[in-house]
Amino acid sequence: MRISAFSNPSRKQNAPSSAVAGIKVSQGNHCEQSPGRRHAVEAHRLMKKYGTFTAVDEIDFIVERGESFGLLGPNGAGKSTTMRMIYCRTPLTSGHLLVEGWDVRHDQSKIKALVGIVPQENNLDPDLNVIDNLNVYARYFRIPAGEAQDRAEELLDFMGLTEKRNTWVEALSGGMKRRLIVARALMNNPKVLVLDEPTTGLDPHVRHDLWDRLRELRRRQITILLSTHYMEEAQTLCDRLIIMDRGKILALGKPLDLIERNVSRFVLEVHEVDGRSPLSLAPKVIAEAHGATHYYFAPSPELLTPLISKYSDHKSLLRPSNLEDVFLKLTGRDRLD
Amino acid sequence: MSGSTLLQIDFFDAFAVWRRNYDVNLRLWKAEVLPPLLEPAVSILAFGWGIGSLIAAKVTGIPYLMFVGAGILVVTGLVRAILECTYGAYFRMVYQSTYDAILSTPIGVASLGAGEILWAASKAAFDSLLIMVILLLFDILHSPMSVLIPVVIMVGATGLAAVAFAYTASISSIYQYNYFIGVAFSSLWICGAYFPVDRLPLVLQYLSWALPITSVVDLSRDLMTGRLDSWSMLEAAWIIVSALLAGEIALRRLSKRMYQ
Numbered sequence: 001m002r003i004s005a006f007s008n009p010s011r012k013q014n015a016p017s018s019a020v021a022g023i024k025v026s027q028g029n030h031c032e033q034s035p036g037r038r039h040a041v042e043a044h045r046l047m048k049k050y051g052t053f054t055a056v057d058e059i060d061f062i063v064e065r066g067e068s069f070g071l072l073g074p075n076g077a078g079k080s081t082t083m084r085m086i087y088c089r090t091p092l093t094s095g096h097l098l099v100e101g102w103d104v105r106h107d108q109s110k111i112k113a114l115v116g117i118v119p120q121e122n123n124l125d126p127d128l129n130v131i132d133n134l135n136v137y138a139r140y141f142r143i144p145a146g147e148a149q150d151r152a153e154e155l156l157d158f159m160g161l162t163e164k165r166n167t168w169v170e171a172l173s174g175g176m177k178r179r180l181i182v183a184r185a186l187m188n189n190p191k192v193l194v195l196d197e198p199t200t201g202l203d204p205h206v207r208h209d210l211w212d213r214l215r216e217l218r219r220r221q222i223t224i225l226l227s228t229h230y231m232e233e234a235q236t237l238c239d240r241l242i243i244m245d246r247g248k249i250l251a252l253g254k255p256l257d258l259i260e261r262n263v264s265r266f267v268l269e270v271h272e273v274d275g276r277s278p279l280s281l282a283p284k285v286i287a288e289a290h291g292a293t294h295y296y297f298a299p300s301p302e303l304l305t306p307l308i309s310k311y312s313d314h315k316s317l318l319r320p321s322n323l324e325d326v327f328l329k330l331t332g333r334d335r336l337d
Numbered sequence: 338m339s340g341s342t343l344l345q346i347d348f349f350d351a352f353a354v355w356r357r358n359y360d361v362n363l364r365l366w367k368a369e370v371l372p373p374l375l376e377p378a379v380s381i382l383a384f385g386w387g388i389g390s391l392i393a394a395k396v397t398g399i400p401y402l403m404f405v406g407a408g409i410l411v412v413t414g415l416v417r418a419i420l421e422c423t424y425g426a427y428f429r430m431v432y433q434s435t436y437d438a439i440l441s442t443p444i445g446v447a448s449l450g451a452g453e454i455l456w457a458a459s460k461a462a463f464d465s466l467l468i469m470v471i472l473l474l475f476d477i478l479h480s481p482m483s484v485l486i487p488v489v490i491m492v493g494a495t496g497l498a499a500v501a502f503a504y505t506a507s508i509s510s511i512y513q514y515n516y517f518i519g520v521a522f523s524s525l526w527i528c529g530a531y532f533p534v535d536r537l538p539l540v541l542q543y544l545s546w547a548l549p550i551t552s553v554v555d556l557s558r559d560l561m562t563g564r565l566d567s568w569s570m571l572e573a574a575w576i577i578v579s580a581l582l583a584g585e586i587a588l589r590r591l592s593k594r595m596y597q
Contacts, residue, residue, distance in 0.1 A: 050597070087441060089437075089440060089441070089595075089596070090596070090597060091596055091597075108443075108445070109443040109445065110443075112441065112442055112443045113442075113443045117441040119434075119437065119438075119441070121434060121437075122434075123433070123434035123435070123437045123438040124438070125357075125433065125435055125438065126433055127361040127364075127365075127433070128360070128361065132360065136356075136357050136360060137438070137442065139353045139356060139357075140350070140353050140354075140439060140442035140443065140444050141442055141443060142349070142353075142443075188442075
């Protein structure tokens with residue numbers, strides 16, 4: 001189905017074309033042309049304080065248009081606050097933040113017309129059924145009813161919810177609610193899709209299903225901003241990411257680059273080694289002990305295989321290093337807060 | 338914050354918020370429209386036939402059924418507005434996160450608040466229309482100016498809904514409504530709905546006339562009987578000004594709560 005550009009006097013759209021969720025949109029989005037747009041998001045010395053507590057501490061980053069960008073960090077790292085500032089729900093304490101070239105301090109309605117938001121908490125409207133959740137939401141963007149209806153049907157199809165179109169929201173499973181929230185976030189044909197921990201609490205099947213749909217959006221060049229504490233999710237979905245902790249950025253880069261830069265490519269985990277010290281080894285092997293587990297990092301698996309026999313009475317696992325190793329190294333493995 | 342928050346209202350956006358509530362109520366109309374009207378309908382019978390039969394004298398120059406009919410008409414609308422902007426709004430704001438979802442769209446906080454308050458006022462006006470049908474059956478609506486009563490109730494309900502909404506935006510627990518409901522419902526007993534204000538001790542008379550709801554009751558009764566004078570104009574002005582003031586406060590409170 002081909003849907004023509006929406007038009008209304010105050011939320012006029014003349015941005016470049018994009019296609020999302022299998023829907024071709026002939027002329028862009030529900031927004032005005034942004035001023036000198038170069039990046040999807042630009043943050044410069046971005047800071048947010050609540051009283052004396054600093055949630056986000058003068059961070060800088062740029063999200064390119066069309067890329068999938070991840071924000072990783074433990075609870076309280078400042079990910080959600082950063083995202084809320086991006087979609088204009090939390091005012092900045094200081095610094096600068098541009099979204100598609102618009103300033104979050106002055107151009108809030110323009111930015112919100114361009115952004116699709118998948119919040120951490122479910123905020124679907126329980127007083128409405130599935131299709132009305134989409135249609136009523138479309139009204140907030142002044143999308144004409146006929147176009148909204150067509151788009152809602154397309155998005156329900158894309159998210160596999162067509163059979164549930166007349167179901168009350170409360171009767172949906174957790175996974176279906178998440179899919180409906182993503183569909184709702186796409187109703188305004190956003191340039192930037194912001195997902196705040198979209199798969200937290202979902203079972204693995206549902207999580208992988210949602211990843212497939214997000215990959216499809218990624219192929220369609222929509223800019224995706226994703227916060228998560230699932231490393232696999234970040235590694236699978238993100239072109240680049242930042243690792244945050246206590247309001248600061250600890251590392252920024254492509255997932256594989258971050259792994260190579262911060263830990264060697266392979267790791268041997270040895271479990272239940274209470275009381276023993278890590279073995280001293282070849283120069284290229286780095287040993288770490290955390291709790292009852294030893295970690296040996298090395299650039300090749302051959303350097304690690306001799307170790308397995310030395311721990312023959314323990315459970316061990318030789319595997320490629322992943323983002324979780326980087327994350328735990330940077331934020332501290334033994335931290336429990 | 339600089340300037341009036343009222344000036345930030347985009348009425349097209351406020352209408353989108355209003356329409357959301359309208360759609361939900363249309364779906365739930367059996368539960369939302371009829372049961373809440375049972376109590377006022379019975380109270381007209383109780384006051385008019387029951388208590389009214391004990392009151393032989395006219396009250397402020399009109400039969401008691403007419404006097405109290407106007408009072409119940411207004412109180413029904415105002416109670417509806419209070420409930421909509423207290424428990425109803427709190428559920429949408431806190432438990433359902435409906436406001437969070439709406440504020441993720443281009444709709445601003447002033448338009449959101451305005452949509453909610455005007456929805457409560459619309460419900461009050463709608464209820465008053467239905468009560469007026471009952472009053473018509475009792476042959477109480479004497480003046481053609483009665484058609485303006487829902488307008489007066491709507492403006493008055495806007496003010497009271499805004500006060501309720503300001504309180505809603507300020508509290509952290511639903512139990513804090515006990516204080517507000519206690520004060521608000523008490524004030525409905527001294528606003529001249531059930532007996533003339535001049536029966537009250539002097540200090541309570543001053544308090545009563547300071548409350549815009551007393552003016553809403555009095556003006557509605559004057560429209561019902563066709564006895565308008567310059568005092569009525571003053572009352573109309575006070576109802577409008579107080580509604581605007583309360584609206585400004587409500588929107589500022591909501592803005593403070595939603596943008597942190």
